Amino acid sequence: MDYDFSFFLVLATFVTGIIWGVYALMQRNKPADTAAQEPIIVEYARSFFPVVLVVLLLRSFLFEPFRIPSGSMMPTLLIGDFILVNKFTYGVRLPVLNTKIIENGAPKRGDIVVFRFPKDPTMDYIKRVVGLPGDKISYYNKQIFVNDQPIKQTLLGQYEGGSQAAGMEGESLLSEDLGDVTHDILVRTGDPSAREGVFVVPAGHYFVMGDNRDNSNDSRFWGAVPEANLVGRAFFIWMSWDSGKPGPAFNRIGTVLE
DSSP: OHHHHHHHHHHHHHHHHHHHHHHHHHHHTSOGGGOOOOOHHHHHHHHHHHHHHHHHHHHHHTEEEEEOOSSTTTTTSOTTEEEEEESSTTOEEOTTTOOEEEOOOOOOTTOEEEEEOTTOTTSEEEEEEEEOTTOEEEEETTEEEETTEEOEEEEEEEOOOGGGSTTOTTSEEEEEEOSSOEEEEEEOTTSOOSOOEEEEOOTTEEEEEOSBTTSOOSHHHHOOEEGGGEEEEEEEEEEEEETTTTEEOTTTTTOBOO
16 A cells, blocks of 8 residues: 555665664764674665665655556556656645645646545545536536536547456447546446436545546545545556556557546
8 A cells, every 4th residue: 555655665764764874973983993894784774775765755756656456547547557646746745644845736627646545545546637626517428517518528439448448348439528638438338327416526625537437436426535635647657567468568658648
């Protein structure tokens, strides 16, 4: 889990830094000819401290890798995709505490966001922002309405996802226009909408949905995401592993996400 690994990195950085620093202070005033061989624990601390510190800084404040475990964001993200998440797009937060220390920006409609699941913050979810604070979101007959205005959808045909299609092969592939972002979605032909209704997004929250509209556990079921739960914006596929072959899906590596 992300929380557990962040805590481990902070703890490892603190412990190795203290061991190395205390030993260096103890040796500072000793004559050079009396210096003893460095204890093995100090040697390990000196070697690992800069490594875990760099990983902690990069992962906490710049970029973090995630693996896609489900098909809820198909066709944009497939099972086996490995993505990078920009951690400073929505502000800089302290690791483990998740306290924001630098304001930077806010999610836009259409952003693909990683967030801590409101029902269980130890779990990371990934969805697309559909509703901003104060928006009225309606969802009927697989059609989104934002503040009573329908979001344009265009049928592209049947989805052909290959071995990573996760049971959605042949379902309806549509293009959806969220304003600044146009992206593809999947819907199951002939099945009723997964969840319908009207939702008003509270202040400081975001309404998120999966691109695989009939196979996504999202804000339609458990409500909007608090701003404090945001981890960052997904922007790049750096690796994709096609378990159906098996082997890398080279055509997906290097994809910029929209």
